[in-house]
Amino acid sequence: MSIQRGDVLEALKVVALPNTGNNIVEGGAVKNVVTTDNSITVTAMVTSPVLHVKKAVEDGIKKALAEKFPNVAVQVTMSVEIAKPTIAPVEEVILPNIKNIVAIASGKGGVGKSTVTANIAVQMAKMGFKVGLVDADIYGPSMPIMFDVEKERPLGKTVNGKQMMLPVENYGVKMLSIGFFTTPDQAVAWRGSMATKALKQLIFDAEWGELDFLLIDLPPGTGDIHLTLVQSIPVTAAVIVSTPQTIALADARKGAGLFKMDSIDVPVLGFVENMAYFTPAELPDNKYYIFGQDGAKNLAADMGLPVLGEIPLVQSIREAGDIGRPASLQDGTPESEAFYKLTQNIVEETIARNNNLPPTTKVEMSNTAGCTAH
Ligand SMILES: Nc1ncnc2c1ncn2[C@@H]1O[C@H](COP(=O)(O)OP(=O)(O)OP(=O)(O)O)[C@@H](O)[C@H]1O
Numbered sequence: 001m002s003i004q005r006g007d008v009l010e011a012l013k014v015v016a017l018p019n020t021g022n023n024i025v026e027g028g029a030v031k032n033v034v035t036t037d038n039s040i041t042v043t044a045m046v047t048s049p050v051l052h053v054k055k056a057v058e059d060g061i062k063k064a065l066a067e068k069f070p071n072v073a074v075q076v077t078m079s080v081e082i083a084k085p086t087i088a089p090v091e092e093v094i095l096p097n098i099k100n101i102v103a104i105a106s107g108k109g110g111v112g113k114s115t116v117t118a119n120i121a122v123q124m125a126k127m128g129f130k131v132g133l134v135d136a137d138i139y140g141p142s143m144p145i146m147f148d149v150e151k152e153r154p155l156g157k158t159v160n161g162k163q164m165m166l167p168v169e170n171y172g173v174k175m176l177s178i179g180f181f182t183t184p185d186q187a188v189a190w191r192g193s194m195a196t197k198a199l200k201q202l203i204f205d206a207e208w209g210e211l212d213f214l215l216i217d218l219p220p221g222t223g224d225i226h227l228t229l230v231q232s233i234p235v236t237a238a239v240i241v242s243t244p245q246t247i248a249l250a251d252a253r254k255g256a257g258l259f260k261m262d263s264i265d266v267p268v269l270g271f272v273e274n275m276a277y278f279t280p281a282e283l284p285d286n287k288y289y290i291f292g293q294d295g296a297k298n299l300a301a302d303m304g305l306p307v308l309g310e311i312p313l314v315q316s317i318r319e320a321g322d323i324g325r326p327a328s329l330q331d332g333t334p335e336s337e338a339f340y341k342l343t344q345n346i347v348e349e350t351i352a353r354n355n356n357l358p359p360t361t362k363v364e365m366s367n368t369a370g371c372t373a374h
């Protein structure tokens with residue numbers, strides 16, 4: 001006797017749809033069920049980009065059907081349709097066309113903030129999001145090189161009588177950097193006030209259009225630029241990059257601490273462990289924990305935050321950055337997969353943040369000189 005479709009759907013009702021309080025049938029995740037005498041094929045779709053959600057649903061379907069229909073061949077096809085952020089713009093008046101502003105910070109210099117930011121931006125664009133990127137490292141901009149646009153200059157456009165910059169675009173990412181306004185051998189020797197003014201211009205005097213995410217690649221430390229940023233715009237969330245090294249982790253704690261300060265109160269989505277382990281190209285399965293192991297995990301656990309992703313130290317990531325083609329442009333490599341998972345988690349955590357917390361407000365600080373991050 002052939003297997004009834006209705007019986008299959010009934011059996012699938014025991015499988016929960018994560019984060020919804022519903023089962024996969026009533027939650028609309030089961031898209032198709034095809035049965036024969038001895039086989040069942042289920043097509044299911046989830047809207048979460050996080051891998052473990054997809055896996056949980058897939059495993060749940062297999063388990064439920066194996067129990068109800070032993071000795072029947074079960075095939076499950078899963079797809080993921082990424083839900084775009086449904087929240088309202090972060091603030092009505094300030095940058096109304098930008099849904100989420102995510103700052104990438106570190107504490108310590110040289111841990112890979114810019115590399116990680118460039119790759120997140122490319123992954124987001126590949127996922128179908130509208131992405132902008134501000135290189136806030138006024139004294140040491142790196143984005144023009146990482147996106148192979150160092151010879152480009154932003155065009156001007158008059159909007160409502162005001163002269164605005166049009167961001168430079170490559171790989172689906174719109175970008176502005178102070179590097180577009182200097183020559184390669186020209187050092188920017190500005191006082192803090194000039195640097196912060198330049199940063200504000202990059203953000204406000206630009207025609208970004210509609211954006212799902214504006215990523216901000218911050219300089220190291222917790223200085224003027226960081227304070228200007230949180231004072232000027234409502235930053236939706238921050239992501240902290242660290243290597244597993246003790247000295248980097250100590251600074252990462254301070255970096256996270258700055259955003260978590262009561263007077264600033266920008267939610268920190270979590271940590272990125274960059275250069276988590278070294279993998280030589282010729283031995284892709286070997287992992288060498290040259291900067292130590294589990295440091296970011298322990299720090300994250302201590303601060304009650306998740307590790308959003310682990311990025312290996314591989315030569316191709318450095319080379320890709322140097323030639324201006326971020327590693328994430330390639331599909332299917334281990335490094336591209338690592339950046340993909342990281343980006344999924346950032347998108348997911350941003351959506352969760354917007355669902356659970358009120359929008360960030362701009363920080364009003366009369367005297368920032370006395371701020372200390374713990
Ligand atoms: N996962 C990685 N594997 C290999 N090389 C990496 C990795 N991440 C970063 N790098 C390399 O490390 C160097 C520093 O990276 P990057 O410039 O991104 O760091 P940063 O934190 O932005 O530095 P700064 O504090 O100066 O802004 C670069 O040469 C980059 O190519």
Ligand SMILES: [Mg+2]
Binds near residue numbers: 137142217218219
């Ligand atoms: Mg940098």
